[in-house]
Amino acid sequence: MTAQARTDDPGGAAAQESGRIGGRLLAMSLVLVLGTFMASLDATIVNVGLPALSAEFGASVTEVQWASTAYLLAVVAAAPMSGWLAERFGARRVWLGAVTVFLAGSLACALAWSTASLAAFRVLQGLGGGLLPPTGQALLARVAGRSRTGRIMSIVGVVPMLAPVLGPLAGGTLLEVADWSWLFLVNLPVGVVAMLLAVWLVPRVPAAETVSRFDLRGAMLLSPGLAAVLFGLTDIGSEERNPPMAVTALVVGSGLLTAFLVHALRSDRTPLVDPRLLRTPPVGAAVLALFVAAASVFGTMFLLPMYLQSGRGLSAWDAGLMLAPQGAGAVLGSLLVVKPLIDRVAPRTIVVTGFALIIAATVPLTQLADLTDGGLIATLLVRGLGTSMIASPVMTIVYTAVEQELLPRASSALSLVNYVGGAIGTAGLAVLLELRLAATGDVAASFGEAFWCVVGLCVLALAGALRLPRAGQRRVAPRR
Incomplete structure (x- = not known):
């Protein structure tokens, strides 16, 4: 297959029609998942290094915590723009650009000289990290085609769920053999190989042939x-919370999101x-x-490490090892x-x-x-x-369910x-656990009550999952 053919027919028409997953598509999915893995892992890998930082x-530690908070804030700020950027410049170009920004931010973080500079460089890193998962997944779905999307997504879809499990373990391993800068430098060889x-x-x-004007408002x-x-949620869940600041952030953020919802529903143009x-x-x-x-x-990956260390006296490393079975x-x-089942059984x-x-294993x-x-x-x-x-x-x-034009935005x-x-x-x-610990002082019982809430969340999700389509669903057309 020539380079031009790969450009014009990225998934291979014959392969898409037959539903066959060739070696090239599998290799491509593994490359793209490296970007998702780096971005997802970096959201948690630094947490274990807070004392060293x-x-x-x-x-x-509260001041250094801004390194993690700044990254997450930048990620959620960048992610909504990935759809429009992919439509405007092409998904591969955006993905490569996002990796470049992410690696530049990683190198800058490793060279940081203060908490303020580290937080600023984590913002740069987060801007690239926020674009990687959605752009990579949309690109993969586009190339795979509808007949192969399910099996390919079974490879990449588990990555975001592994990050909270593997992040602390990877961070602890790095700090055993190297200094704190390698929490960021480790991204460089992985990212360069991925590019x-x-x-x-x-x-x-x-x-896209026709791209709507960027939704600046x-x-x-x-x-x-x-x-x-x-930010408000993160502050509420932290040990040294500032309630007035958290409430203010939540009120302001909720107001902005409400204003966006009104704007998006009333606008004649395609919203972000x-x-x-x-x-x-x-x-x-x-x-x-x-x-x-x-x-x-x-939530579980927040609760269990705390319990294993405070309730059972395990070290951070041993607690990380105890969590590894969930990733496995x-x-x-x-x-x-x-x-094997995703194309044979209704999703x-x-x-x-x-x-x-999950419910049976959470009880x-x-x-x-x-x-x-x-x-x-x-x-x-x-x-x-x-x-x-x-x-x-x-x-x-x-x-x-959506047309190809909507893949980046979806x-x-x-x-x-x-x-x-x-x-x-x-x-x-975090808030529920602290309230119960203050009221009872019983560590195991307080964590147990928090896990009952996790069970309740999963029961709610199970009820919602029953509304998913049994089989094929009509496609969602793009908004004109």
Whole structure:
């Protein structure tokens, strides 16, 4: 196949028609997932290095925490723009540009000389990181075609769910053998290899023939609004919260998001993120399932390390090892269950089964005092298996229901759902846990009550997943 053929027919018409996944498409998916993995992992890998950063810069852990907060704020600010950028410049070009920005930010972070400079460079890194997952997923769905989207998404869809599991473990491993700067420098060789392979393997998907004017008003409302809400939630969930500041951020952010919603519904032009997509049956139910799954996964990965260290006296490294089975279960489920079944079984069946497994594996966590280490490992394996059965089928439902013109915007919306769901889940459970610890002083019981809330979230998601389509759904056309 010539380079020109790859450009004009990126997925290979014959391969798309037959539904066959060739070696080139598989290799391309692995390259693109490297970008998603770097961006997702970097949201959590720095957390374990906060004490080292605090010692390096002579600052409190609270001040250094801004390094993580700044990254997340930049990610949610950049993600909504990925759809328009991909339409305007082409998804591959945007993806390569995002990797470049991310690597430049990583190098700058490694050279930071103060907490303020580190936070500023993390913003640069987050701007690139926020574009990588949605752009990579949209590009992959476009190249794979509808007949192969499900199986390909089973490979990449598990990556965002692995980040909260592998991030602390990877950070702890790096700090055992190197100084803090390698928390950022480790991205450089991975990113450079990903870019070189992408130039070789990823086809040039052309920009859209007609591109709407950039929604500047929407960008000025949506990105700051999301950042303010996320900041407020992060502050509420922190140990040294500032309630007036958090409430102010939440009020301002909610006002901006409300204004964006009014603007998007009334505008005659295509908004940055079109909320009308949520009113279509497959997209609305799919977004609810993904939102609650993210809240459950990120919330659990916030609760368990705290309990293992405070309740059982484990070190950060040992606590990370105890969490590894959930990541292993997610990988095994993705490769051995989701990939073979996703084109043979209705996606709704897989999602409902996944939530049922997560619920069954979360109930034992409500009785942590009686749960042995072996029981915890088995529970997390099952939970990881269930988690792997959510993201990929949900993305498949959305990507096969929308027209190709909407793939970049649908992908950016799903990424936002994942980030915001995780932030809300973590913040809500942090507040509940502190209230129960203050009221009872019983560590195991307080964590158990928090996990009952996780069970409730998953039951809600299971009810929502029952609204997903049994089989094929009409395609969602682009807004004119």
